[in-house]
Amino acid sequence: MEHSFWYLHMPIAGVEIFWPGLVLIGFSVGTIGGFFGMGGAWMVTPGLNILGFPMAFAIGTDIAHIAGKSMVSTMRHSKFGNVDYKLGFVMLFGTMFGIEIGAQMIMWLERLGKVGPIVRWVYVGFLALISFMVFYDYYKAVQSKKAGRIDGEKGAEGITWYKTLHKINLPPMIHFKTAGFTCSAWLPIGVSFITGILAGFLGIGGGLLRMPALVYLIGCPTHIAVGTDLFEVMISGLYGAFTYTLKGRIELVAVFVMLTGAAIGAQIGTVATKYAKGYGIRIGFGCAVVACMASIILKQYGFDVAAAVVILGAISAICVYIISIMFKGAAAELRDKKERERAAAAFQN
Amino acid sequence: MRALFRRILAFCSVISVLVPAAVWAAGEKAAMLVVVADTRRVTSDIGKYFADLYNTNMWLFAVWAVVLTAGYGVFLGFTMDIIMSRTGLDLKSRKIIEH
Amino acid sequence: MKKNPVFWCVTLLFLVFCFGPAWAAEVSQGNCISVNDKDKTLTIEEYDLNFTKDKPYGHPTGKNSTYNIATALIGIPPVKGDVLRISYDVKGTERIALKIMNVSKQDLKKK
Numbered sequence: 307m308e309h310s311f312w313y314l315h316m317p318i319a320g321v322e323i324f325w326p327g328l329v330l331i332g333f334s335v336g337t338i339g340g341f342f343g344m345g346g347a348w349m350v351t352p353g354l355n356i357l358g359f360p361m362a363f364a365i366g367t368d369i370a371h372i373a374g375k376s377m378v379s380t381m382r383h384s385k386f387g388n389v390d391y392k393l394g395f396v397m398l399f400g401t402m403f404g405i406e407i408g409a410q411m412i413m414w415l416e417r418l419g420k421v422g423p424i425v426r427w428v429y430v431g432f433l434a435l436i437s438f439m440v441f442y443d444y445y446k447a448v449q450s451k452k453a454g455r456i457d458g459e460k461g462a463e464g465i466t467w468y469k470t471l472h473k474i475n476l477p478p479m480i481h482f483k484t485a486g487f488t489c490s491a492w493l494p495i496g497v498s499f500i501t502g503i504l505a506g507f508l509g510i511g512g513g514l515l516r517m518p519a520l521v522y523l524i525g526c527p528t529h530i531a532v533g534t535d536l537f538e539v540m541i542s543g544l545y546g547a548f549t550y551t552l553k554g555r556i557e558l559v560a561v562f563v564m565l566t567g568a569a570i571g572a573q574i575g576t577v578a579t580k581y582a583k584g585y586g587i588r589i590g591f592g593c594a595v596v597a598c599m600a601s602i603i604l605k606q607y608g609f610d611v612a613a614a615v616v617i618l619g620a621i622s623a624i625c626v627y628i629i630s631i632m633f634k635g636a637a638a639e640l641r642d643k644k645e646r647e648r649a650a651a652a653f654q655n
Numbered sequence: 656m657r658a659l660f661r662r663i664l665a666f667c668s669v670i671s672v673l674v675p676a677a678v679w680a681a682g683e684k685a686a687m688l689v690v691v692a693d694t695r696r697v698t699s700d701i702g703k704y705f706a707d708l709y710n711t712n713m714w715l716f717a718v719w720a721v722v723l724t725a726g727y728g729v730f731l732g733f734t735m736d737i738i739m740s741r742t743g744l745d746l747k748s749r750k751i752i753e754h
Numbered sequence: 755m756k757k758n759p760v761f762w763c764v765t766l767l768f769l770v771f772c773f774g775p776a777w778a779a780e781v782s783q784g785n786c787i788s789v790n791d792k793d794k795t796l797t798i799e800e801y802d803l804n805f806t807k808d809k810p811y812g813h814p815t816g817k818n819s820t821y822n823i824a825t826a827l828i829g830i831p832p833v834k835g836d837v838l839r840i841s842y843d844v845k846g847t848e849r850i851a852l853k854i855m856n857v858s859k860q861d862l863k864k865k
Contacts, residue, residue: 378732
């Protein structure tokens with residue numbers, strides 16, 4: 307039995323995992339997620355797979371760690387009344403059903419022996435889309451800066467698709483008090499069903515799709531959309547964890563290692579947002595996504611070590627950058643605070 | 656944003672069509688994959704308990720997994736809150752630059 | 755709002771804990787020697803825990819053991835020569851298989 311110090315035996319999947327890589331992935335997801343305000347779960351499934359987890363285990367473990375991570379943030383949002391529970395519960399049907407379908411698809415692909423390549427290629431497409439969005443966003447911001455516009459574009463006002471969709475008169479019609487609109491229950495159920503499939507299939511929270519859908523298709527006010535989306539992420543994480551565990555595709559040890567890393571990273575990431583300036587960091591984010599995509603392709607063609615080096619290198623680079631922002635900012639703040647106190651003390655004397 | 660959102664929608668619909676198509680093309684030769692945790696290699700008592708549970712009672716294992724993950728998440732959240740409030744940084748007046 | 759879920763979780767944990775200790779099964783791994791579809795039994799030659807590069811599933815011990823597979827959850831159907839991992843309960847002298855994993859054919863490490 308090779309019980310070398312750097313490798314941890316995963317009892318269920320039966321693989322030896324380079325545990326510092328596991329800690330690093332958890333920590334990076336926390337840091338990057340906390341900093342950019344979007345989950346970061348997109349790097350966990352490919353990351354775990356590259357470290358040596360079988361694909362189905364990577365997805366199950368990813369979705370379970372999302373459940374743990376989203377508990378606290380959902381509780382915070384519900385305290386501020388940002389969650390429309392009625393909407394959340396209606397969407398729950400679609401989300402859970404969708405996740406089950408996504409998970410069943412994974413199990414089916416696993417039986418056919420095709421789960422690895424298919425999920426990897428879907429991820430490549432998915433990450434290509436994210437990186438395109440990030441770079442496009444940056445490009446637009448630079449353009450509008452050049453043109454002298456300061457506030458950028460406010461795209462949300464122009465889109466009123468939800469007004470048309472609200473006219474669909476398919477019973478049951480439901481009034482959502484907190485969000486403040488009435489529509490057919492099938493509209494939120496349909497939206498959550500599609501995001502649920504994606505979440506169950508890729509092992510992500512699904513917020514990337516659900517958030518804009520809540521705003522543009524369902525007509526939710528943005529702050530309610532954020533809270534309700536978090537609530538759905540929590541539910542989808544919990545249900546996903548349950549169903550993937552029931553299918554035997556989860557590695558609890560890895561979930562716990564990653565959650566610990568993520569909790570610490572998330573604090574650093576959120577504190578760093580306080581001191582971050584400008585759009586430059588977005589480029590770094592986009593590059594991390596591209597690196598992740600490249601490493602998935604490397605893995606697909608059998609270059610396992612190269613894939614691990616690329617993905618771990620990229621996420622640690624961006625983490626180091628965020629941490630340096632945090633430490634510089636925090637040090638400056640604490641210095642200022644001390645100086646103010648000293649000045650106040652001198653003034654009193 | 657509108658164009659981007661439309662692209663996301665298009666991407667998802669393409670996937671939802673392509674994946675089942677690829678699966679069907681592969682044909683049905685499915686045998687379920689069963690995983691048995693190798694409890695002979697687990698040394699810790701807790702690890703052994705969970706690995707045994709995995710082999711014998713998957714439902715209970717699933718309940719444990721969800722409860723423990725959720726509980727640990729909440730525990731970490733509150734612990735981190737306490738730690739961060741001790742650093743002396745002002746975390747209440749965070750100005751969010753852009754989301 | 756806050757008390758209810760906490761109370762619920764604690765109760766659940768307690769219940770789970772009470773029922774917990776009853777679950778345990780033995781595990782063995784080895785090379786499939788024969789499968790008897792009529793009697794619903796299966797015989798393996800057990801391997802030990804000495805995993806090496808050329809013998810990743812362990813070394814043969816020469817000890818044969820037979821399992822009742824009538825109620826077992828079976829993955830890829832085992833045939834002679836496959837390396838299997840079996841979780842089982844011992845009832846009297848009989849070993850009742852719970853789950854049978856076809857280790858060599860479904861090699862998870864490659865997925």
